[in-house]
Amino acid sequence: MRVRRPWGVALLLLALAAAPAAADTSPSPSGDSSGDSSGDSSGGTETAAPTEAGTSFRSAAEIGAGVRATAQGSTGDYLYWSFPADATQRATVRASVRLPEEHAGQTWRIDVYDGLRRRQACQYGAQSRTAAAGAASVELACVLRTVRGWAEPWADDPLPGTYYIRLSAAGLPVADAGRAISAEVRVETADAGGAAAVDGALSEPLVPGIALRAPSDTTDDATDDTTDDTTDEGGSSEDAAPPVLAGTAPEDGWSSGRWTDRWLWTGAGGLLAALAGVWGHTLTRGRGRPGA
Template identity: 60%
Template sequence: MRSVRALGVALLALGWAVAPAAADSPSASPSDDDAAAPTEAGTSFRTATEFDPGQTATANGSAGDYLYWSFPADAGRRPTVRATVKLPDTHAAETWQIDVYDGLRRRQACQYGSQTRTAPADAASVELACTMRTVRAWSEPWADDPLPGTYYVRLTAVGLPTSDLGLPVSTEVRVDVKEIGGAAAVDGALAEPLVPGAAVTSEKDQEDSAVLSSIEPEDGWASGWWSDRWVWTAVGGALAALAGVGGYALTRGSGRPSRP
């Protein structure tokens, strides 16, 4: 009985020790400060405007324009892209669509969300959403899995009536990232993130110049190497060891001859 009681106390102590460790696993915490968020959008992949997850990027444009933004996504994260298009007071029925592409400009499928929606005539706004698949640390070359790197958001109207071409619109785009943890861990990693894009920077009194994109997560690439998978692997090993000790103690106690 004493061995069983000691085993129970050890398991309880182990549970208290694991709880804070799992809670301290890194996660993407979106910033509430949108002071540095961009207020314009690019017109192509090459000129896509960079912004960070947690920021709300805004831009004014015209119906019929292609608007582009880009953001970073690391392994073990599941991004959700949301867009709001504020329409003019008078307009016909319009269908808007949001698409997400990876660093190789491969269109990524949405797990769920209203990726395409039609705004009825004279509607004030239309809201779109796309929740991507979880970004993987590694994948087969032939697969189309999302990998760490730059992701592009393209917002545009499809099948737009001729009467609405050029009408002014204002847009808001936001990306929220959820940390999936060890459930998305794989045995492998990319040597480098997929960041082949270029960003256009503009300095005062100088012409625009194209440079390699410097976009990356706040805590750097491959920040998701640690996950609760490590914690639960250690817990499983510790529980197996304690179970072995407890079983040995019980077996040894039951095998002793009784005293006369």
């Protein structure tokens, strides 16, 4: 009976180790594609879907995962949106452009940039598509690589932080310039789990305005010389704060470099190896004893 006891202990410990690991590898709620146009707060801090797009990186409209953003514009404009992406997440950007009733052939494309404004390549998807003359709309998609928690300075790997979407028309005929169009953009994220985790983490995510944050003591010293002038003109020094240009962040915060489920699987593997060694030792010891 003593030979069978390690098997019961092994099954119990394996069940305890595998249960949280299976829960961690489930898709992120922010990747749910069933959200409506009113907005889904599971992937970001914003609950309302924006109805306008920015015209540059600095004025990009912020959207969260699962939120369908809409915008009105003109052919020839650059339309910008931004969204957060954390480590081990794979983002899919989808765009739909409703074209004028009468138009010539047009080529539309979506480009995605990271927090350093480096253009990120799409793994697959129709990133660029040509709409035939008179087509009612054009659909675009871009599936990005999985975001890494850390990378070498020379690498162009996607890192945690803000990502920018740029929607534009390439090779636009002169006759179609300035025509009214409407666009819809949606970002979906899926969690790749511990399989995509790396041994490293950024000190701060690549979010606009992060370099403008300073310790409170240095900020107070730097503003001492200017507070008198601002208060005399009716300004309030108490309301002054370092500007932060990005307000969208994952609901659970930036989790780069935190605990991942791969440690649970590593521990479970080590435990099974130890139990296998105990079981093998028990078998060989039993065979070596005469009359056992």
